[in-house]
Amino acid sequence: MKKYFVVFSIFGILSLIIACGTSKQTTKTADTKTAEKNPAIKEYALADIEAGKSLWAANCGKCHSLYAANAYTIAEWQDILPRMYKRSKLENKADAEKIDAYLYSNAKR
Numbered sequence: 160m161k162k163y164f165v166v167f168s169i170f171g172i173l174s175l176i177i178a179c180g181t182s183k184q185t186t187k188t189a190d191t192k193t194a195e196k197n198p199a200i201k202e203y204a205l206a207d208i209e210a211g212k213s214l215w216a217a218n219c220g221k222c223h224s225l226y227a228a229n230a231y232t233i234a235e236w237q238d239i240l241p242r243m244y245k246r247s248k249l250e251n252k253a254d255a256e257k258i259d260a261y262l263y264s265n266a267k268r
């Protein structure tokens with residue numbers, strides 16, 4: 160009986176270790192999926208990133224001080240930016256996309 164207990168305990172500990180390892184991997188997969196699902200996360204043209212930086216500097220510091228690109232992750236920016244674009248009245252979608260280009264390319268990783 161004692162032997163079985165030991166075997167089961169080892170098995171239990173091993174499953175825990177494996178479970179933890181797997182859950183880490185799941186997180187990674189989730190990140191990759193977000194990137195795949197979201198067309199916003201892609202390689203941006205350098206010209207767009209540069210233009211985006213100027214637009215960000217011109218539009219995003221009107222109501223509060225400028226929040227640095229690397230203050231947030233891409234996921235956090237995606238959550239914040241739609242609200243801010245509405246506030247900034249950036250009617251021109253192309254301009255908003257350039258700001259995306261700048262902020263996403265320099266976001267916290």
Ligand code: HEC
Nearest residue numbers: 215218219220221222223226239242243244246247248258
């Ligand atoms: C018309 C005013 C206004 C403009 C323009 C504006 N913001 Fe904001 N921003 C706010 C207010 C007000 C808050 C406070 C939080 C809230 O109410 O959402 C805020 C909060 C934030 C935050 C803090 C995070 C959060 O979730 O609250 C970030 C980052 C931010 N703004 C980025 C930007 C960027 C980038 C732009 C340019 C595209 C921008 N803002 C333009 C008004 C503005």
